[in-house]
Amino acid sequence: MDNILEVLKFINNLMAFVFDEIGKFITGLLGKGPGTELVLMILAAIGLITFGAVTMMALTWFERKIVARIQDRIGPNQAGPFGLMLPLADGVKMLTKEDITPANADRWVYLIAPIMIAAFAMTSLAVIPFAPRVAGVNLDIGAFFYIAIGSGSTIAILMAGWGSNNKYSLLGAFRTVAQLVGYEVPMLLNVLPVIMLSGSMSLFDIIAKQTDAPGGFGLPFILFLPVSALVFLISGIAEVGRSPFDLMEAESEIVAGFHVEYSGMKFALFMMGEYVNAAVVSIMFSTFFLGGFAGPIFIPPYVWFLAKAFSIFFIFMWLRGTLPRVRVDQLVNLNWKFFVPLSIINIIVVMVMSKLFVTFPAQPGLFVVSPLVYMAIMLVSGLGLLGLALTLASRSARRERLAIAQEAAEHRVANQAFATAQTGK
Amino acid sequence: MNWKTTFRKLTRIPLGFYTVLQQTLRKPVTVQYPEQTRPMVPRFRGRHHLKRYDNGLERCIGCALCAAACPADAIYVEAGENTNDARFSPGERYSQTYEINMLRCIFCGYCEDACPTNAIVLEPIEFPTGYSREAMIYTKSMLLESPPINVPATPQVTEPGKFDRSIVPFPPIDQQA
Amino acid sequence: MDSSTTPPIGAITTENAQLDVTLEQLKKLVSPRAFTGETMLLNMGPQHPSTHGVLRLLLELDGETVISCVPDIGFLHTGIEKTHEGKTYLKGVPLTDRTDYLAPMINNLAYCGAIEKLMGIEVPLRAQYIRVILAELTRMNSHLVWLGTHALDIGAMSMFLYCMREREDLLDVFELVSGARMMSSYFRPGGLWRDVPPAFFDLVKKVLDVFPARIIEYERLLKENPLWKERTIGVGVISKADALAFGMSGPSLRGSGVNYDVRKAFPYSSYDHFDFNVPLGSNGDVYDRYRCRLDEFPQSLRIIKQALDRLPEGPVMTDDRKIAPPPKHEIGTSMEALIHHFKLWTEGFSGPNADVYFAVESGKGEYGVYVHGDGGPKPRRLHFRAPSLCNLQALPRMAKGALIADLVGIVGSIDIVLGEVDR
Numbered sequence A: 001m002d003n004i005l006e007v008l009k010f011i012n013n014l015m016a017f018v019f020d021e022i023g024k025f026i027t028g029l030l031g032k033g034p035g036t037e038l039v040l041m042i043l044a045a046i047g048l049i050t051f052g053a054v055t056m057m058a059l060t061w062f063e064r065k066i067v068a069r070i071q072d073r074i075g076p077n078q079a080g081p082f083g084l085m086l087p088l089a090d091g092v093k094m095l096t097k098e099d100i101t102p103a104n105a106d107r108w109v110y111l112i113a114p115i116m117i118a119a120f121a122m123t124s125l126a127v128i129p130f131a132p133r134v135a136g137v138n139l140d141i142g143a144f145f146y147i148a149i150g151s152g153s154t155i156a157i158l159m160a161g162w163g164s165n166n167k168y169s170l171l172g173a174f175r176t177v178a179q180l181v182g183y184e185v186p187m188l189l190n191v192l193p194v195i196m197l198s199g200s201m202s203l204f205d206i207i208a209k210q211t212d213a214p215g216g217f218g219l220p221f222i223l224f225l226p227v228s229a230l231v232f233l234i235s236g237i238a239e240v241g242r243s244p245f246d247l248m249e250a251e252s253e254i255v256a257g258f259h260v261e262y263s264g265m266k267f268a269l270f271m272m273g274e275y276v277n278a279a280v281v282s283i284m285f286s287t288f289f290l291g292g293f294a295g296p297i298f299i300p301p302y303v304w305f306l307a308k309a310f311s312i313f314f315i316f317m318w319l320r321g322t323l324p325r326v327r328v329d330q331l332v333n334l335n336w337k338f339f340v341p342l343s344i345i346n347i348i349v350v351m352v353m354s355k356l357f358v359t360f361p362a363q364p365g366l367f368v369v370s371p372l373v374y375m376a377i378m379l380v381s382g383l384g385l386l387g388l389a390l391t392l393a394s395r396s397a398r399r400e401r402l403a404i405a406q407e408a409a410e411h412r413v414a415n416q417a418f419a420t421a422q423t424g425k
Numbered sequence B: 001m002n003w004k005t006t007f008r009k010l011t012r013i014p015l016g017f018y019t020v021l022q023q024t025l026r027k028p029v030t031v032q033y034p035e036q037t038r039p040m041v042p043r044f045r046g047r048h049h050l051k052r053y054d055n056g057l058e059r060c061i062g063c064a065l066c067a068a069a070c071p072a073d074a075i076y077v078e079a080g081e082n083t084n085d086a087r088f089s090p091g092e093r094y095s096q097t098y099e100i101n102m103l104r105c106i107f108c109g110y111c112e113d114a115c116p117t118n119a120i121v122l123e124p125i126e127f128p129t130g131y132s133r134e135a136m137i138y139t140k141s142m143l144l145e146s147p148p149i150n151v152p153a154t155p156q157v158t159e160p161g162k163f164d165r166s167i168v169p170f171p172p173i174d175q176q177a
Numbered sequence C: 001m002d003s004s005t006t007p008p009i010g011a012i013t014t015e016n017a018q019l020d021v022t023l024e025q026l027k028k029l030v031s032p033r034a035f036t037g038e039t040m041l042l043n044m045g046p047q048h049p050s051t052h053g054v055l056r057l058l059l060e061l062d063g064e065t066v067i068s069c070v071p072d073i074g075f076l077h078t079g080i081e082k083t084h085e086g087k088t089y090l091k092g093v094p095l096t097d098r099t100d101y102l103a104p105m106i107n108n109l110a111y112c113g114a115i116e117k118l119m120g121i122e123v124p125l126r127a128q129y130i131r132v133i134l135a136e137l138t139r140m141n142s143h144l145v146w147l148g149t150h151a152l153d154i155g156a157m158s159m160f161l162y163c164m165r166e167r168e169d170l171l172d173v174f175e176l177v178s179g180a181r182m183m184s185s186y187f188r189p190g191g192l193w194r195d196v197p198p199a200f201f202d203l204v205k206k207v208l209d210v211f212p213a214r215i216i217e218y219e220r221l222l223k224e225n226p227l228w229k230e231r232t233i234g235v236g237v238i239s240k241a242d243a244l245a246f247g248m249s250g251p252s253l254r255g256s257g258v259n260y261d262v263r264k265a266f267p268y269s270s271y272d273h274f275d276f277n278v279p280l281g282s283n284g285d286v287y288d289r290y291r292c293r294l295d296e297f298p299q300s301l302r303i304i305k306q307a308l309d310r311l312p313e314g315p316v317m318t319d320d321r322k323i324a325p326p327p328k329h330e331i332g333t334s335m336e337a338l339i340h341h342f343k344l345w346t347e348g349f350s351g352p353n354a355d356v357y358f359a360v361e362s363g364k365g366e367y368g369v370y371v372h373g374d375g376g377p378k379p380r381r382l383h384f385r386a387p388s389l390c391n392l393q394a395l396p397r398m399a400k401g402a403l404i405a406d407l408v409g410i411v412g413s414i415d416i417v418l419g420e421v422d423r
Helices: A002-012 A014-030 A033-070 A086-096 A107-127 A143-148 A152-163 A169-196 A201-210 A226-240 A264-289 A301-322 A328-356 A372-423 B003-010 B011-024 B065-069 B109-114 C024-029 C030-036 C080-084 C090-097 C106-118 C127-153 C157-178 C199-223 C228-230 C240-245 C285-311 C333-348 C387-393 C395-399 C404-413 C418-422
Strands: B047-050 B075-080 B093-101 B120-123 C042-043 C056-062 C065-072 C356-360 C366-372 C379-385
Touching: A002 A014, A002 A143, A002 C404, A014 A033, A014 A301, A033 A086, A033 A107, A033 A301, A033 B011, A086 A264, A086 C356, A107 A143, A107 A264, A143 A152, A143 A169, A143 A201, A143 A264, A152 A169, A152 A264, A169 A226, A169 A328, A169 C042, A201 A264, A226 A264, A226 A301, A226 A328, A226 A372, A264 A301, A264 B047, A301 B011, A328 A372, A328 B075, A372 B093, B011 B093, B011 C157, B011 C199, B047 B093, B065 B075, B065 B109, B065 C240, B065 C333, B109 B120, B109 C333, C030 C056, C056 C404, C065 C395, C080 C090, C080 C379, C090 C379, C106 C356, C106 C366, C127 C157, C127 C199, C127 C228, C127 C285, C127 C404, C157 C199, C157 C356, C199 C285, C228 C285, C285 C404, C387 C395, C387 C418, C395 C404
Parallel strands: none
Antiparallel strands: B047 B120, B075 B093, C042 C056, C056 C065, C356 C366, C366 C379
């Protein structure tokens, strides 16, 4: 029994072990010093970028396959077994395509934009906790770092839209400003309750709080913060510009939006930025609300990590296969008139609840309850808040619809005489 | 607005999601085209073929009714005279030149309808493809089907009087499905 | 509004016809603000994913709001009407396939109906019923393509694939009866090309079995979907009066609440033998037009079911040998058959010196064929009253004040086919 447990523990810590050994080997080779640190950092960066590129390739394949199955198709199946080599074929195709810079484009802005978007996406990989003790860098302000770096892609997309000297790109850039800048607010506001509950901005601490570790709740935060989880997921989708919020590149409206003029490898960089960003959002969701890599011991943490992230990405694809695109005014309305107020009220509710009820006697609070009861209280208050908000929203929507119907009815009456004269009925 | 309506409204979107997920369990309708092909119906209007009788003589008598009926003016027919030493078809005349411009052809099947001897038939096989405009003008040798086994090809040497007149009534090609 | 008393097309006199368009006139199409750079002029199309072919829209945009929208048509002009003047009445059928290429059988029906009206011949009942079945299948085909592309424009990608999947079943039926999946040319003046094969009934029954469940799926995905409703309700509103004034027809007109359906108003091809309802909208917005079209699916299925149940036996082609080519087996034995055969396929039959107008309800609206015969075997002038063209006229009115995202929805909702608009 103990042996099995030992083996399981070894497997679980395999990643950390391997990286430790590599670190020791390099240090042994070069000796301790700032130069060694630099070499290790560069190695870690290369590893992370490789992870990003491989993720992008895996996700493109995964998405094509899943969306194809949703649409009763087979999807890629020609390049290699199950079409697994398709991302590679895509890469070769992108590299061999003609590299076009449009006439009168703002050359430098146009050239830098795809590099920037890929760079920002890759940078946000730095803080991701892959497994215990495994991350590019264990920042104390990991959550803050992610939010800050995540807004960088906004400026890159804006640059791409402006620099292309194309009206469709420009429209894409308009929409980018409305969408990405707006949705950062609810995203941030819904990370706050997580930080309030865990008492730390470090992503490892946030995960530890959701495990059985000392001081942890032993339950994922999604059960404590349903409203935050929902709003974070939706605004996360909007933040990475995926369907149904893919307004900035809506192909049926503004052709391809901000990247309409990009071809070849520049286009591939945009795609990479988009997919890595989507992957990071799913990973961050699983970190904040699903306990990240933590899980029962019999499955290694890196497998948990991938499984949770891919499940969230599957939801993204599912949404893409189901929903129509929202309109830009609806998108902005949804953000500022629904998500932001809801998030602020949610923060207040979480604040009050976390001061009323605590799980440890050492903390300042009125009632000391067990984590399970605490969870139940939070869940009920969260769901109640959500129900209330939805009722209010649907009421106002109904009022709007009634107004439209009223207007149409007036229209009908006004035209009755005319129509009668026309049809003779 | 009571809770029931709100609830019913909330269930609308999940219903759509469920419908979409349901599709993943269905067998895909995709046909792996170059490897698999869909069966074509007997009436399919594909590539033209010029038919022969069982004795190897051509059915086409060079009347050019197909060319007259063609809405796209894609057919060109030039008739020649049969002799007993070089007989192509029963009767007096045969088609010396028979060309179809496959780029003009709209595959409407009017030539098939107009042909009095059922000589030209649009069959559910082979799609005309080519690399140049010249290659898309199909000549008689390309259109004419090969004679039955152990039967000489045209021109044949026939005994006088046997095929001086065309075969009446014109036998049908196949049961028109 | 009896169609036989419709006045002939008025001659255009050169005095009042403005042949040259000046730059000043063109400038009036957009507001003066466009020339100061205050608003943006945007060319949407002719190569744009959601202009349904080669429609070009000149948009004047204030941000994303459409200030004015000028449709520019003619990119797919193929001169079909002019070509008809050089073709005999019989040879015109394949040309009609190519106007509204999503509903070839309905075009065939309109054209053949016009020729039959001109020649004054009666089509056998069996042929009429089979025409009704195939016309309704064609309507479903047309609506499926519309539904798929309309949903794709608004962003529901899966719908497009589902619709194309269902369309396969219908195209299989067309292939079975006519030998071609799209350019069928199956209806001929006087009846049908050939009788339907026995496998036809199984295939149509399969369609009847499969479709009701599929329609429920579409409704689940779109009808009550809040996002879809948000995108369509109250968008692109056109009033009853405006819709009539623009000459709109079909579901686009019925979405505004005008109960006009050629199948009910002027029944043709024994449509009056069948029970069916005409779905009506009330608000005249994109959603109502969508509802009108989607509700026509069950009605089409109803008509097909009735026609299949009551399908009479008998010939499918008129026995008037002046018009219908004789059966092949008679050619070798009957002198008259031989003469008729050669005469019909070369010279064709001569029509009277008369004008006729014959309209059918296509998937898009009232599809009319106006034939001006001159006594010879070819029409002196032939005109298609294309519903897509008339419906497109209302687009600038509907698009005013909408967003770009709404505009693609509106273009989708009037269901235009550029092959029919430009002819």
